Amino acid sequence: MxxxxxxxxxxxxxxxxxxxxxxxxxxxxxxIANIPVPNNIAQIQAMLVAMEARLAASITGVRNDVTQLQNGLNARIDLLTQVVQVNELNGRARAVNASVKDELSPITPLVRSNGDQLPPGLFPATCGEFRALNGQRLTDLLQQYNLNVPAGAPLADRRRCLSQHCAVSL
Structure with missing residues (x-):
């Protein structure tokens, strides 16, 4: 009852x-003695412990997410820094190459998209040597610079693609 x-x-x-x-x-x-006394301190403490555990797990998850984002952003910053450095180097080389008109004038090789230099002796030393490129050496340069020229493209088209990339007039 x-x-x-x-x-x-x-x-x-x-x-x-x-x-x-x-x-x-x-x-x-x-x-008055029948009024239930709220004596659920143990239950409240258990709930607080559970909440604390969930909060700690959530905070750890957020920290991991932030760390992953930070690592991703750092990787992107490194990549963009490399792109800027490559573009600066290649911009200077293109400026020098664009001003060259004489066949015997030296031209400056561009660096590859990853910042690496070309293998020694692959890039022509002078404007005349550049204009005379053909065969495997021309193909190797197109590949080194990742310039996509359709297979079987005429020699003039392959040279024009490389000359535009390097800013050397033909």
């Missing part, structure tokens, strides 16, 4: 009629 709880409005109204007050208080006051 359910324990009866005190009825607070009845207790309040009992004080309007003092004769009735004693009887009401004798009936209602013992019921």
């Amino acid at each position: 359910a324990q009866l709880q005190p009825e607070w409005p009845i207790i309040t109204n009992a004080f309007t009629d003092l004769e009735h007050a004693g009887a009401v208080l004798r009936e209602q006051v013992p019921r």
Whole structure:
């Protein structure tokens, strides 16, 4: 059987009629002992421990995500830095090459897209040597610079592609 709880409005109204007050208080006051006492400290502590564990796991996850993002951004920054350095080097080489008109004038090789220099002796030393490129040496230069020329393209088209890349006039 359910324990009866005190009825607070009845207790309040009992004080309007003092004769009735004693009887009401004798009936209602013992019921105060039936009010459930919130004694769930252990449950609250267990919930706090669980929340703390979830928060710690979430924080660890966020830290890992931030670390991954940071590593990805650092890799992209490194790549972009390399691209800028390659473009600066190749821009200077193209400026020198674009100003060369004489067949005997030296020309400057460009670096590859990864920043590496070409193998020694592959790039022609002079403008005249560049204009006379053909065969395997021309093919090797196109491949080194990752210039996509369709298979079987005429020699003039292959030279033009390389000359535009290196800014050497034909």
